Amino acid sequence: MxxxxxxxxxxxxxxxxxxxxxxxxxxxxxxxxxxxxxxxxxxxxxxxxxxxxxxxxxxxxxxxxxxxxxxxxxxxxxxxxxxxxxxxxxxxxxxxxxxxxxxxxxxxxxxxxxxxxxxxxxxxxxxxxxxxxxxxxxxTAPKDIRLIPNKDYEAFLSRTPILNEIMDALKNPNVNMLGIYGMGGIGKTNLAEEVARKVKSELFYQVVLVEVSHNKNIREIQGEIADKLGLKFHEESESGRANSLFKRIEAEKKILIILDNIWENLDLRVVGIPHGDGHKGCKVLLTARSLDVLSRKMDSRPNFSIGVLNEEEAWNLFKKMAGDYIEGSEFQSVARGVAKGCAGLPLSIVTVARALRNKSIQEWKDALEKLGRPSSSNFKDVQPDAYEAIKWSYDKLVGEELKNIFLLIGYTAIASIDELLMFGMGLTLFQGVNKMEAARNRVHTLVHQLKDSCLLLDHISQKKELFSMHDVVRDVAVSIASTERNVFTATNEQVDGCREWSDGSAIKHCTSIVLHGIKTNLLPEVLECPQLELLFIRADRRESSSLTMPNNFFERMIEVRVVNLTGMFLRSLPSSLGLLSNLRTLSLCRCNLRDLSVVGDLKKLEILCLRGSKIKKLPVEVGELTWLKLLDLRECWNLKVIPPNILSKLSHLEELYIGGNSFDEWEWEVEVEGVKNASLEELKHLPNLTSLELDIRDVSTLPRGLILEKLERYRISIGHGGWFRERTNFWCREFRVELYDKIRLKDSLIVQLQRIEFLRLCGLQEQDVDYFRNELVKVGSSHLKRLEMRGSRLALSSPESEV
Known part of the structure; x- marks a missing residue:
């Protein structure tokens, strides 16, 4: 109411x-x-x-x-x-x-x-x-891990005045370029990193630290600086990239750019770095082994010399690396003698001390005796005492296998597990190992042992599949390899006019030839090297199109087992390549390849790597390589055709990599060829497969009954090309699927995969969650380290080791 x-x-x-x-x-x-x-x-x-x-x-x-x-x-x-x-x-x-x-x-x-x-x-x-x-x-610009405060930095008292002088010079408005110089392993990089940490925010709004070294080209240096400034290039030419970089640096009111390890003149304008009157707010700090490089070639002023540590500083560092137990015991007098033998060189001290940590008194005395008679006094890049210290660490490596791997890394400058595996297998360096999985495990073990001996370092990216070697250690490795193993290494400038190369008298007896940054046509018509086992040529990217390889080039190196050609433009591979009956590893990375048919003649080939190369079609001749154990087609962006019945013939294949924005058009109709591409059904004919990487655009091409439980590692991505670009550590079992066009979870055949460690699902619907949970329980999820599920009304992400 x-x-x-x-x-x-x-x-x-x-x-x-x-x-x-x-x-x-x-x-x-x-x-x-x-x-x-x-x-x-x-x-x-x-x-x-x-x-x-x-x-x-x-x-x-x-x-x-x-x-x-x-x-x-x-x-x-x-x-x-x-x-x-x-x-x-x-x-x-x-x-x-x-x-x-x-x-x-x-x-x-x-x-x-x-x-x-x-x-x-x-x-x-x-x-x-x-x-x-x-x-x-x-x-945003990513944080540089090298600029994070380092608790392990050794603030040596003798170097404090130098650090203060550098800081004062950076405050001086009239100084725009300065340098630090000293012999290899003296600590120039550590000092430069400490300078960077101190001046960030206090004197400069932005600090960029880039390692130059003698192998890096302009594009790589530009790329590293751009990454640290959060700049994305849209230009292909070096000059275009330089202009963009110049403008980006000019936008910073106060910026310090540190170019570490300069070996020769570097034109800053070509890179895109303004300095002096071009931009008063930009200062450049260089490090080099030679004052001549800084003062004459780079016109750097002022320059600061870094000397060896005094005896007490050297002893304190030695104790820290070897362990305090050496003080006040029977080891002390011997240990002090060993520390003195390292000649105050920080790298030598760290290398020797860690190698002797927890060793017997007899081994300490042996080290003292050997360090007392330095050799290689004519070795130009390393102080004789320092050379002998690193050489001693090499001599103490247990077994020829470990020594061979150390030298191989040194004189080829390779820096990844994959490369070391391919070259090591081709050269049969792994004793008693025939399977790729066993060899991969052996490589990891050997790399770990070399890191423990301080002869290898963790890569700056901290990726487990990468490593690095200090320049001084590499110099020693190259010296040993050249004198004891008849290895010839050179850059473009060193080859040009080199007597050994030009007259062929000494080169004829080489077991390995490594050429870096080759720019011009310096390759002879025929390279006569009857004892050659490894040929490694890395072309300079800027002039790779002008580098030709004569057709008869391989005619007189019939014993060669490993051939690596990187960054080369090859209209067709030389026909003489087909004569290499002992060839086990052929690596053609980042090459422009038109005709690969000659590879069909390499009947004993076990490893074929075409990673990053421009290739439109996998030649049918690859199907004749029936002993192939590894085929790498990653990052072959132009690859559109894999003819049927090639992969199925490779019955000995153990590792197959076709991913990283490479081929993904399985069973698609090839317009020019008039046939369909290869089917994933062919993988069923590969009983020895242990490692697999695939991109699959259409989930319907993934066959049922595909046996994958034997795989030790895999990375399989299903969905529209390029839908996820993050690259995780490949030493795991990873599956990514995009559920699109109403394709349901059960149709993606996840249940075929065992021991998944990383699982990512996109386009997931709420009603799929229960089904997925039950299926995951069925196949077992105890190995799962990371799970990501994303959909229109669902977003779940579990960090590593927390699922």
Whole structure:
């Protein structure tokens, strides 16, 4: 009855006093109910928009990007109005809306709640209307791990004055380029890194540290600087990239660029680095082994010399590396003699001390005796005492296998497990090993042992499949290899005019030839090397198109077992390559290849690597390589054709890599060929397969019954090409699938994969979660380290080792 009377009153007011109608209309129950329903509907829509935006922000942050400030502000505002609306809804439900024992509506409460609901709805509508963004996020420059405070940095008292002088020079407005020089292994890089850590924020807004070395080219240096500045190049030419880099550096008011390990003149303008009058806010710090490189070739002023450690500093560092147990024991006098034999060179001290850690007194005495008679006094790049210290560590390596691997890494400058595996297997360096899986395990073990001996270092990226070698250690390795193993190594400048190379008298007896950065046609018509086992040629990228390889080049090196050609433009491989009946490893990385048919003659070939090469079609002749154990087609972006019945013939294949934005058009119709591409069914004919990497565009091409439980590692990506570009550590079992076009989870055949360690699902629907959970339990999930599931209304990501 009360509601009827109220309705009549409202209608009368509407007719007689329209201005008062809006105020009194809040008393009607229908108005009150409508306002509440509208508020709840708007809040639900706002929550959906907020969740969608949060997923986009999360994805951007995972890719190393920073969300825009207006995006963060909008999310903050959305959270505030949602929280306020949710609280209001809770309070409204508990509010008393009737009086007189429930006989009449509480008009005062109803009016207040109705009016508040309408106000909050308008606030929500306004926030939704403000959701207009040109972009969600922006790319930021990544942090340089070398500039993170280093607790292991040794602040040697004798070097504190030099550090202070460098700091003063950097504060001087008249100094735009300065340098640090000293022999290899003296600690120039460590000092430069400490300078970088001290001046960041205090003197410079931005600090960039890049290692140059004698192998890096202009593009690589440009790329490293750009990465650390968060710059993405859109130009292909070096000059275009230099212009972009120049503008980016100019945008920084105060920036310090450290170019570590300069070997020769480097034209900063060609790189794109402004300095001097070009940009007063940009200063450059160089490190080099020679004052001549700094003062004459780079015109650097002032330059600071780094000398060896004094005896007490050397002893303290030696104790830290070898262990304090050597002090106050029978070891002390011998240990002090060994430390003195390291000649105050930090690298030598660390290398020898760690090699002797926890060794017997007899081994310490043997080390002391050998370090007392330094040799190789004519070795130009390393101090004789330092040379002997590293040479001693090499001599102490247990077994020829470990020594051979150390020398191979040194004189080829390879830096990955994959390369070491391919070359080591081709040269039969792994004793008693025939299977790739066993060889891969052996490589990891040997690399670990060399790191423990301080003859190898962890790669700066911290990736387990990569490693590095200090320049001084590499110099010693090259010296040993050249004198004891008849290895010839040279760069383009060294080859040009080299007597051994030009007359062929000495080169004829070489067992390995390694040529880096070859720019011009210095290759002879025929290379006569009857004892040659390894040929390694890396062309300079800028002039690879002008480098030709004579057709008869391989005619007189019939014993060669490993051939590596990197960065070369080859219209066709020399026909003489087919004469290499003993060839076991052929690596053609980042080459422009037109005709590969000659590989069909290499019947004993076990490893074929075409990684990063421009190749449109895998030649049918590859099917004749029936002893092939490894085939690497990663990053072959132009590869569009793999004819049928090639892969199925490779019955001895143990490792197959076709991924990394390479071929993914399985069973697709090839327009030019008029046939379909190879089918994944062919993988069923590879019983020895242990490692597999695949990109699959269409999930329907993945056959049922594909036996994959023998795989020790795999990386399989299913979905639209390029949908996920992150590269994780390959030493795991990884499966990524994008569920698109209503393809359901059960159709992706995840159950075929055993011991999954990394699983990522995109396009997942809520109803798939239970099915997925049950199937994962069936196949076993104890090995799972990382799980990511993403969908239109679902976003779940579990970090490594927390699933």
């Amino acid at each position: 009360a509601e009827i009377i109220l309705t009549i009153v409202v209608e009368v007011v509407k007719c007689l006093a329209p201005p008062a109608y809006r105020k009194i209309s809040y008393l009607r129950e229908s108005k009150y109910t409508t306002n509440l329903q509208n508020l709840k509907a708007e809040v639900d829509d706002l929550k959906s928009e907020r969740e969608s935006l949060l997923r986009q922000v999360d994805e951007a942050e995972r890719n190393g990007e920073e969300s825009e400030e207006n995006v963060r502000n909008w999310l903050e505002g959305a959270n505030k109005v949602i929280e306020e609306a949710d609280k209001f809804t809770e309070d409204e439900a508990a509010a008393s809306k009737r009086c007189f024992g429930g006989l009449c509506p509480n008009l005062k409460t109803r009016r207040r709640l109705s009016k508040e609901a309408e106000r909050q709805k308008e606030a929500v509508v306004k926030v939704r209307g403000d959701r207009r963004f040109d972009r969600i996020s922006y790319r």
